[in-house]
Amino acid sequence: MNNTWTIFKKESRQMALEYKWIWLPVVFILLGATQPVTSYYLPSILEMMGGEQGVTVDPSKFVLDGNTILAATLASQFDQMGLIIISLSFMGIIQGEKASGILSFMMTRPLNLRSYLLGKWVAAYSLIAFSMMAGFGTSMFYSHYLFDGVNVGIGIKAFSIYLVWGMFILSVIMTVSTLLRGSGSVAFVSIVILLLFRMLAGLDPLVDLFNPASLSLEAASVLKENGMMSGITWTLLFVAVWIPVLFSLNEWLIKHRKVYLRHG
Template sequence: MRGMTAFLKKEFCEMIRTYKILILGSVFFLLGVIGPLTAKYMPEIMEQFLPQGMTLALEAPKALDSWMQFFKNVPQMGLIIVVIVFSGMMASEWSKGTLVLVLTKGLARRSVIMAKFLTATLLWSGAYWLCFGISYGYTRFFWDERTPRLGAAAAFVWLFGVMLIAVTLLGGVLFRGSYTVLLFTGFLVVMMFIINILPSAQKYNPIMLVSSSMELLEGIKRIEDFMAPTLITGGLLIASLIGSAAIFDKKQL
């Protein structure tokens, strides 16, 4: 347990030293601010670019427009940044040879996997919920409206991000290069989009957690509709962690 705690401290120190905390914090802070501001002022900005004398009939912005920006920006930009930032969490250990030192001192290999996963998950969670909190604050400031099922929609996106971290960690155990890890994780996501073409597979596809958020907020889908993809996402997360630990146990350093 002491070895695990020491390795966790080492991971957090490395996150600070390599500016990963600063990068994720800055990116998600900006995403949290940009969404509500874009929804609020985009109609006015568009009017400025119209030819003189021409008018454009636009609906007054509302809270749902702000959350549409949030649930578009975070999956399309935020999660990509997360995968890029964490794609080297094992590659750097392979290249520096630091794992040999900690493992020869008695640290269990599974503890390395769990420490890497916990550190990345805590960093993702902090950045994500910071972004959500900023968006929520600005949205309530501009529009005093309550959005039903908002917490559930946000939690589904968070869970998908945790699953991506576990998959990225698995890629880091399988391959020694960060670019290969990116290809591995990207391939999985692309396969989800391809599978989503099949109507019968859509209700089970984990990609639904990040692609159907607005349908949930608008009442087109119910929370119950997300239960199957949530369970499958959780299964992929656990399978990735178990696979990472099992493969790393047999991996030659």
């Protein structure tokens, strides 16, 4: 536990030096504000662009409630641009230390590998969760004042479900960062894998039980319909299996394939 805490403090300090604790929450705040503000002004924008010769806008088509806007924030902003930004922000979480030789040096110290990985994961996830919270809170604020209001209790419930999907996102990025050498390839492969999970979500109820990305759809469903899928418990259980499996894979890659060596 002491090793985990030491790594956590080291990673948090490094992210502070890189200003990640500032710019990543700011990015998510902008993403969170984008959906409600754009949705609110979209009818006016279309009217200005179309005029009498353009598209006729039916105002009733744009009658939305705050919870629907929050659901769109998760699906359109966090699951697309947000996912890409997270992948780019943490693509070097293992790869960077592997390339610089720091990981090779640390493995010669009396450091438990699992504690090392856990410390890095907890530090990174703390920042991701904080950033998502800032963005979702901003979206909730604008949705409440620009539309018909927001049910705070339902919003918290939905966001809690979405945070579990965020855990899986980081676990995938961390595993790919351990496996590959180039930071660009880590970001690209991570984005492709995560978007594939997201694209498969909702296509088949049976597949959704095993697909962590279905939790994003579940969060949106809670916001729009205040109801949950019957299989969400199974999905949460499978995510609870996915993450330890990815951790074990990270350990195996470092221990047995010597990926921490710069040219190994």
